Amino acid sequence: xxxxxxxxxxxxxxxxxxxxxxxxxxxxxxxxxxxxxxxxxxxxxxxxxxxxxxxxxxxxxxxxxxxxxxxxxxxxxxxxxxxxxxxxxxxxxxxxxxxxxxxxxxxxxxxxxxxxxxxxxxxxxxxxxxxxxxxxxxxxxxxxxxxxxxxxxxxxxxxxxxxxxxxxxxxxxxxxxxxxxxxxxxxxxxxxxxxxxxxxxxxxxxxxxxxxxxxxxxxxxxxxxxxxxxxxxxxxxxxxxxxxxxxxxxxxxxxxxxxxxxxxxxxxxxxxxxxxxxxxxxxxxxxxxxxxxxxxxxxxxxxxxxxxxxxxxxxxxxxxxxxxxxxxxxxxxxxxxxxxxxxxxxxxxxxxxxxxxxxxxxxxxxxxxxxxxxxxxxxxxxxxxxxxxxxxxxxxxxxxxxxxxxxxxxxxxxxxxxxxxxxxxxxxxxxxxxxxxxxxxxxxxxxxxxxxxxxxxxxxxxxxxxxxxxxxxxxxxxxxxxxxxxxxxxxxxxxxxxxxxxxxxxxxxxxxxxxxxxxxxxxxxxxxxxxxxxxxxxxxxxxxxxxxxxxxxxxxxxxxxxxxxxxxxxxxxxxxxxxxxxxxxxxxx
Numbered sequence: 001x002x003x004x005x006x007x008x009x010x011x012x013x014x015x016x017x018x019x020x021x022x023x024x025x026x027x028x029x030x031x032x033x034x035x036x037x038x039x040x041x042x043x044x045x046x047x048x049x050x051x052x053x054x055x056x057x058x059x060x061x062x063x064x065x066x067x068x069x070x071x072x073x074x075x076x077x078x079x080x081x082x083x084x085x086x087x088x089x090x091x092x093x094x095x096x097x098x099x100x101x102x103x104x105x106x107x108x109x110x111x112x113x114x115x116x117x118x119x120x121x122x123x124x125x126x127x128x129x130x131x132x133x134x135x136x137x138x139x140x141x142x143x144x145x146x147x148x149x150x151x152x153x154x155x156x157x158x159x160x161x162x163x164x165x166x167x168x169x170x171x172x173x174x175x176x177x178x179x180x181x182x183x184x185x186x187x188x189x190x191x192x193x194x195x196x197x198x199x200x201x202x203x204x205x206x207x208x209x210x211x212x213x214x215x216x217x218x219x220x221x222x223x224x225x226x227x228x229x230x231x232x233x234x235x236x237x238x239x240x241x242x243x244x245x246x247x248x249x250x251x252x253x254x255x256x257x258x259x260x261x262x263x264x265x266x267x268x269x270x271x272x273x274x275x276x277x278x279x280x281x282x283x284x285x286x287x288x289x290x291x292x293x294x295x296x297x298x299x300x301x302x303x304x305x306x307x308x309x310x311x312x313x314x315x316x317x318x319x320x321x322x323x324x325x326x327x328x329x330x331x332x333x334x335x336x337x338x339x340x341x342x343x344x345x346x347x348x349x350x351x352x353x354x355x356x357x358x359x360x361x362x363x364x365x366x367x368x369x370x371x372x373x374x375x376x377x378x379x380x381x382x383x384x385x386x387x388x389x390x391x392x393x394x395x396x397x398x399x400x401x402x403x404x405x406x407x408x409x410x411x412x413x414x415x416x417x418x419x420x421x422x423x424x425x426x427x428x429x430x431x432x433x434x435x436x437x438x439x440x441x442x443x444x445x446x447x448x449x450x451x452x453x454x455x456x457x458x459x460x461x462x463x464x465x466x467x468x469x470x471x472x473x474x475x476x477x478x479x480x481x482x483x484x485x486x487x488x489x490x491x492x493x494x495x496x497x498x499x500x501x502x503x504x505x506x507x508x509x510x511x512x513x514x515x516x517x518x519x520x521x522x523x524x525x526x527x528x529x530x531x532x533x534x535x536x537x538x539x540x541x542x543x544x545x546x547x548x549x550x551x552x553x554x555x556x557x558x559x560x561x562x563x564x565x566x567x568x569x570x571x572x573x574x575x576x577x578x579x580x581x582x583x584x585x586x587x588x589x
Contacts, residue, residue: 034086035149039156041079046290053283094141098133113327132315139312150298175263186252193245200238331413341369342531349399359385361554372532374542377551383535421499425506427486435470453495459488502532
């Protein structure tokens with residue numbers, strides 16, 4: 001806030017916002033031209049009233065009055081049409097600009113490292129992408145263009161007034177200092193209030209987004225009342241912020257009406273004297289009453305529009321902060337990964353999420369083409385981190401990772417990820433059909449291929465039993481499907497993309513025994529001729545892996561086959577017997 005007081009108008013930011021309109025400079029030119037036409041037509045009506053009163057009404061010229069009336073109607077209709085075109089064009093420009101900007105922001109968000117989303121609330125990103133970009137629309141449709149139009153109008157009206165009668169013009173402008181002072185105070189107060197409103201709106205959005213996502217936890221632990229009280233307080237602050245902003249409007253507009261009434265009273269008093277003294281005509285006095293309204297209306301609205309501009313600049317600053325965020329995965333590789341075999345090497349790789357606490361410490365291992373490597377270890381041992389850096393969701397701190405003897409960052413990022421399929425424990429499904437969730441709208445994957453993969457994974461029968469079958473509409477996050485059904489769909493999704501490298505991140509830990517049996521054979525098929533990395537909690541699922549690697553606190557403790565590791569009676573031996581001791585005891589009995 002202090003920075004904003006020192007620098008109330010960020011001109012460099014204003015220029016950057018203006019640059020968004022560069023693709024629409026022709027449309028901007030049309031809007032400016034229409035504003036100039038309005039600046040001529042609006043005062044022209046008042047001048048025609050003056051001329052009609054002086055030349056036709058007072059002289060009782062009925063024919064001339066009819067002609068002037070028709071002319072005024074024509075000018076009024078023309079002004080209405082031009083104003084419609086101006087408002088429509090201004091709104092069109094604003095909406096076109098934010099459409100482009102939203103696309104840029106969303107595209108940039110999709111390119112950011114996961115560390116950005118680890119630190120940034122989802123609601124805040126949603127507010128930036130939707131609410132703040134909408135404020136930039138207001139900057140153009142109700143700010144920059146309309147402020148320019150109002151300024152042209154003011155210049156035109158004052159010029160015509162001065163040319164018509166200088167003394168009456170000075171009388172009208174005598175209250176202008178009061179108007180300017182009150183407008184400035186209003187502008188500053190509302191600007192501060194709006195900044196608080198946007199901050200509270202962002203907090204409210206973030207809170208609601210987070211709690212709707214975690215509603216099952218809230219209900220499970222009967223925390224509804226406590227969380228409601230938190231929401232109530234945030235909601236109350238948001239209400240108070242909005243009421244404060246409305247309060248300033250409730251004060252400002254009556255003050256403007258008082259100032260306008262004072263100016264009108266002075267005008268009539270002074271103008272009547274001039275009419276009596278024959279220094280001004282009755283038509284001039286009536287015209288000046290109309291000019292006065294034309295003068296005060298844009299001045300009164302300028303404060304509000306300037307605040308709209310200011311708020312748009314504040315919002316654009318937040319949007320540009322996202323666009324200026326350099327937490328993107330650098331895609332400087334040029335090698336396409338379409339012909340990779342799947343030979344993976346980790347050489348002295350170290351990695352930390354916060355650059356302080358190393359999650360992986362100088363680990364080295366190798367997976368040959370077509371091999372299956374199983375990784376086990378306690379929570380926090382670094383299993384999922386290996387998957388994250390292999391997919392280049394995060395960058396490593398030291399060491400190097402190679403696929404087919406080529407460093408990972410030399411591959412084109414999109415090509416690399418196209419050849420790696422990942423099946424997670426927590427399956428995310430989007431709103432849409434089952435078919436769309438499997439293909440992710442990839443037009444190169446046919447429905448017949450999806451059905452074939454579904455049969456291989458054991459998912460075809462339950463999909464066929466759903467209403468609509470493969471066109472069944474999945475609710476957000478797959479809420480209408482069971483955990484096992486969502487997991488089976490994720491396996492089908494992985495299979496249809498035909499990856500060279502397959503990663504299963506505890507993909508069977510959340511499903512029941514029956515579902516596990518259904519997919520066990522399918523998993524064995526899907527890993528054939530593919531390099532596979534399996535992170536497992538259930539050791540029964542990895543007994544036939546080519547190699548098993550035991551991690552503990554980011555370090556490799558053991559590597560070997562199931563039999564060899566049992567023979568060593570080390571880390572794996574303890575884990576295995578701890579997990580299966582209960583299963584073995586009934587068998588002995």
